[in-house]
Amino acid sequence: xxxxxxxxxxxxxxxxxxxxxxxxxxxxxxxxxxxxxxxxxxxxxxxxxxxxxxxxxxxxxxxxxxxxxxxxxxxxxxxxxxxxxxxxxxxxxxxxxxxxxxxxxxxxxxxxxxxxxxxxxxxxxxxxxxxxxxxxxxxxxxxxxxxxxxxxxx
Numbered sequence: 398x399x400x401x402x403x404x405x406x407x408x409x410x411x412x413x414x415x416x417x418x419x420x421x422x423x424x425x426x427x428x429x430x431x432x433x434x435x436x437x438x439x440x441x442x443x444x445x446x447x448x449x450x451x452x453x454x455x456x457x458x459x460x461x462x463x464x465x466x467x468x469x470x471x472x473x474x475x476x477x478x479x480x481x482x483x484x485x486x487x488x489x490x491x492x493x494x495x496x497x498x499x500x501x502x503x504x505x506x507x508x509x510x511x512x513x514x515x516x517x518x519x520x521x522x523x524x525x526x527x528x529x530x531x532x533x534x535x536x537x538x539x540x541x542x543x544x545x546x547x548x549x550x551x
Contacts, residue, residue, distance in 0.1 A: 422439060435494050438541060441539070442540075451535045458502075470504055471503065473500050473503065474512060475498045495543075498538060499534055499536050500534060514532040
């Protein structure tokens with residue numbers, strides 16, 4: 398059975414996926430591994446309940462801040478990030494210096510998707526000297542490596 402629908406925005410051709418992954422591995426990942434002298438992560442996995450909970454939290458917190466916000470004005474920006482040389486718990490020590498993703502909610506205003514922190518007081522910067530600020534964000538996916546690459550298709 399052929400369930401390929403190239404008009405579906407939630408599908409990509411397998412060849413394109415492989416080309417994109419190969420481009421990253423042959424260029425950025427290769428450069429990182431050679432220059433930083435590590436075997437950097439090339440994928441991050443998140444379970445569906447964690448993603449669904451994160452999305453639900455974005456929607457709930459956005460409604461508290463702005464009861465008129467529409468779902469199509471909300472989104473998630475994925476920031477490329479790297480763990481520190483000596484990660485603190487709950488981050489495993491074998492994640493040191495490896496790539497990860499940090500998910501940050503966004504809210505559309507005047508046609509632009511701005512990073513959105515519902516815990517931030519309006520008009521104040523995210524980090525304030527001497528104050529521990531928190532942001533609605535997601536992280537803590539499983540990295541490969543150090544996880545086994547046998548689970549990957551690309």
